[in-house]
Amino acid sequence: MSSTIRLYFPNKIQSNLLSHLTNEQTHYVKDVMRLKIGDKLSIFNTSGEWSAVIESYGKNVAKIKIMGKVRDKDNEKNIWLAFSPIKQNSLNFIIQKCTELGVQRFVPILSARTVVREINLERIKKIIIEASEQSNRISVPEIDKTESLKNFLSKFPKNGCLIFCDINSDKKDLKNILKKQNDGPVCILIGPEGDFSESERKAIIELNQTFSISLAKNILKAETAALSAVTIVNYHLNLS
Numbered sequence: 001m002s003s004t005i006r007l008y009f010p011n012k013i014q015s016n017l018l019s020h021l022t023n024e025q026t027h028y029v030k031d032v033m034r035l036k037i038g039d040k041l042s043i044f045n046t047s048g049e050w051s052a053v054i055e056s057y058g059k060n061v062a063k064i065k066i067m068g069k070v071r072d073k074d075n076e077k078n079i080w081l082a083f084s085p086i087k088q089n090s091l092n093f094i095i096q097k098c099t100e101l102g103v104q105r106f107v108p109i110l111s112a113r114t115v116v117r118e119i120n121l122e123r124i125k126k127i128i129i130e131a132s133e134q135s136n137r138i139s140v141p142e143i144d145k146t147e148s149l150k151n152f153l154s155k156f157p158k159n160g161c162l163i164f165c166d167i168n169s170d171k172k173d174l175k176n177i178l179k180k181q182n183d184g185p186v187c188i189l190i191g192p193e194g195d196f197s198e199s200e201r202k203a204i205i206e207l208n209q210t211f212s213i214s215l216a217k218n219i220l221k222a223e224t225a226a227l228s229a230v231t232i233v234n235y236h237l238n239l240s
Helices: 023-032 087-099 121-134 149-154 175-179 196-207 222-239
Strands: 006-008 018-022 040-045 050-059 063-070 079-083 105-110 161-163 186-190 210-213
Touching: 006 079, 006 121, 023 050, 023 063, 023 149, 040 063, 079 087, 079 196, 079 222, 087 121, 087 222, 105 149, 149 196, 161 196, 161 222, 175 222, 186 222, 196 210
Parallel strands: 006 040, 079 105, 079 186, 161 186, 161 210
Antiparallel strands: 018 063, 040 050, 050 063
């Protein structure tokens, strides 16, 4: 299954359905992967994963026939990543790798020391879809519009757990905290390159749902901190 070409298909999927790939997907399967009529591929969305075959090629479009369901939707952990936007290459890396690690939602946050104030949401969505296709996951993470830290904290779910990555924290019982988290999201919060201001740190820590952890004694780059935190949280959540 892992060697089969996988494509995200947002439309309705059911057995024996005839449908079409997008122009971009058609170019990929025909010109890049050189699939021939009758060759198999997989398509997926939140309803699960299905086998399909290439029925025919037209001008810039491939017709496919959906055969049967091969996987149901996975029971995934509801992990979010809230982050301050950074330079494009580093941000792309975070999005790609954290999608592979199972993040369900990305939340771009603007704080006082955020340097990059705008991000290309459409580009990020493409990276998310490609990473989902290549990593064999069925769900495709969401990316929110950029919002202020104040707004993010004010509407954070009451049943959620906010994991604040803070080098000054001395708390070590993350395992027990996550054991108690059954319903709401577990959201990892990564600061900007210049870290949060003192007033912002105070607002984060005073939120009832906040639990602060230190990832290392050294100062970590944003992309290192994001991958480390997601890996640690994922590990503990999957133990339960």
